[in-house]
Every structure is written in C-alpha cells, then in structure tokens.
Amino acid sequence: MAALTAHAGEKLQENAADGPLLEGKDISVTFGRGTEAFDAVRAASVTLYGGEAVGIVGESGSGKTTLARVLVGLQRPSAGEVWLEGERLYSAAAERRLPRSERWKTQMIFQDPYSSLNPRMRVWQAVAEAVQVWHNLPRAAARVEALRLLHTMGISDDQARQFPKSLSGGQRQRVSVARALAPGPKVLIADEPTSSIDQSAQAQLLNLLRHLQSERGLAIIFISHDLGLVRYLTSRVYVMQKGDIVEAGETQAVMEQPQHSYTQLLINSIPGR
Numbered sequence: 151m152a153a154l155t156a157h158a159g160e161k162l163q164e165n166a167a168d169g170p171l172l173e174g175k176d177i178s179v180t181f182g183r184g185t186e187a188f189d190a191v192r193a194a195s196v197t198l199y200g201g202e203a204v205g206i207v208g209e210s211g212s213g214k215t216t217l218a219r220v221l222v223g224l225q226r227p228s229a230g231e232v233w234l235e236g237e238r239l240y241s242a243a244a245e246r247r248l249p250r251s252e253r254w255k256t257q258m259i260f261q262d263p264y265s266s267l268n269p270r271m272r273v274w275q276a277v278a279e280a281v282q283v284w285h286n287l288p289r290a291a292a293r294v295e296a297l298r299l300l301h302t303m304g305i306s307d308d309q310a311r312q313f314p315k316s317l318s319g320g321q322r323q324r325v326s327v328a329r330a331l332a333p334g335p336k337v338l339i340a341d342e343p344t345s346s347i348d349q350s351a352q353a354q355l356l357n358l359l360r361h362l363q364s365e366r367g368l369a370i371i372f373i374s375h376d377l378g379l380v381r382y383l384t385s386r387v388y389v390m391q392k393g394d395i396v397e398a399g400e401t402q403a404v405m406e407q408p409q410h411s412y413t414q415l416l417i418n419s420i421p422g423r
C-alpha cells in the first residue's frame with residue numbers, strides 16, 4: 151500500500167513537471183445586466199494536473215457548477231481563460247465556443263443521472279451513441295465498445311438492454327460515467343454525482359471514481375458540498391463561498407488546519423462528525 155502511494159506520488163510529480171493539464175485562470179461569470187447583474191463566480195483560478203483528483207466544495211449557490219461548466223466548455227466566462235494541455239481553449243474574448251475537436255477531452259457528469267440520459271434510449275444505445283459520435287465507429291462495433299464500457303462500470307448486458315427508468319439511481323449514475331468515458335477523456339468533472347443516490351450506491355460510485363483516478367490515471371474534479379466525500383477522493387481542494395475561492399490547498403491540510411472561517415463551518419457540518 152505504502153509503495154503504491156509512493157508510486158502515485160512520483161507519478162504526480164512527473165505530471166506536475168509537464169505543466170498543468172487543465173487550468174481555469176481568473177474565471178468570472180456574471181449573469182444578468184446592469185442593476186440585475188450577479189457574479190456567480192469571481193476571478194476563480196483552478197489548476198488540475200494529469201492523474202490527480204481535485205475537489206471543489208462550497209454550499210449551495212456558491213458557484214461550483216457554474217465554474218465547472220466553464221471548465222468543460224458549456225458556459226462562456228465573462229472574464230478569464232481556460233487552458234488545456236498548454237493551449238488556450240476558451241476565453242471571454244474568444245468569438246467561438248470550445249472547438250468540438252477539443253471538447254471531448256473534458257467530460258462532465260451531473261447531479262441528476264436521470265435528466266442526462268434519454269428516457270427513450272436503451273442504456274447501451276445511450277453509450278453506443280456517444281462512442282459513435284466520438285470514434286466514428288460502425289454501429290456494431292460501437293455496441294461492443296458500449297457494452298465493454300458498461301461492464302467496467304458494473305452494468306450487466308441484461309441491465310444494458312433496459313431503459314434508464316428500470317435502473318436504480320446508482321446504476322444510472324454509473325451509466326452516465328460510462329457515457330462520459332466513451333470519448334476517452336483526460337478529465338472527468340463529477341458534479342455532486344452522489345447526491346441523489348443511497349449510501350451503498352454512493353460508496354460504490356466513489357470507489358469507482360477512485361479506481362479510475364488511481365488505476366487508469368484519469369484526472370478528476372469532484373464537486374460536492376460534503377467535505378467528507380471530498381476528503382475520501384481528492385488530494386487537493388478548492389473551497390468556494392459566494393462565487394469566490396476562499397481557500398485552496400492539500401485536502402488533508404485544509405481539513406486539519408482550515409485557514410478560513412467558512413472552511414471551518416463546512417468541516418463542522420460533516421455528517422457524523
């Protein structure tokens with residue numbers, strides 16, 4: 151175990167030497183105009199290295215999802231830039247949104263796995279569609295790849311033939327992960343992925359994400375209001391409050407010696423503490 155951890159540490163250091171994988175630089179998002187203008191995110195900077203898992207925590211409305219949507223290219227920032235592998239992908243000044251050829255590299259899964267899956271598509275079809283779109287494979291090959299991906303997420307062929315409504319919340323969330331992994335992304339952003347599922351499904355999904363990060367080297371941004379879950383999965387964390395990043399650092403250090411009163415508040419609200 152210790153050897154494994156040391157190895158993971160070496161790998162992270164190597165990755166750090168390559169420079170960041172994904173970077174949000176001074177990201178601001180303002181909704182509305184004039185007197186209605188509201189800053190959902192204010193000059194937030196986030197850095198993610200290859201193979202690491204980083205957390206974003208904060209209470210409801212603190213701007214976590216908005217920041218994530220900017221990082222993944224779903225939301226244009228009002229100011230700031232997003233860099234991926236040393237190239238500027240996206241900025242407030244850019245005319246276009248993220249080019250499609252680059253968009254596959256960062257994938258996101260959402261809080262509610264039901265709304266992100268088409269209810270009229272069988273589970274395997276939803277994943278095969280993503281495979282086809284990104285890899286331009288013929289239908290039969292895409293089906294095989296979809297079933298393989300679903301297997302690695304613990305979804306059987308039988309379950310893959312069902313419609314999403316016949317699956318449990320935890321199963322649906324694992325289908326969403328399979329779909330997100332279809333293009334072979336470098337970054338997975340998981341936005342409160344466990345908030346709508348029961349505890350055992352939660353544990354299963356967290357273990358799966360941890361496995362993807364530690365064994366397959368997938369870089370993960372894990373968003374939650376629950377610092378307990380963030381501590382389990384991540385090595386660094388950003389704490390957001392009302393649109394600002396108020397604290398950032400190694401997860402363990404932040405948990406043991408929070409520098410900001412708001413972080414202290416979040417720690418005190420960890421269930422069962």
Ligand SMILES: Nc1ncnc2c1ncn2[C@@H]1O[C@H](COP(=O)(O)OP(=O)(O)OP(=O)(O)O)[C@@H](O)[C@H]1O
Pocket residue numbers: 181182190208209210211212213214215216217375
């Ligand atoms: N499209 C939008 N138009 C206007 N305001 C928005 C929009 N999207 C988000 N907001 C506002 O921005 C703020 C941040 O929202 P966001 O969803 O990023 O928070 P969050 O930290 O993800 O919260 P939660 O934990 O509840 O998911 C909220 O006050 C929200 O109402």
Ligand SMILES: [Mg+2]
Pocket residue numbers: 214215216341342
């Ligand atoms: Mg959110």
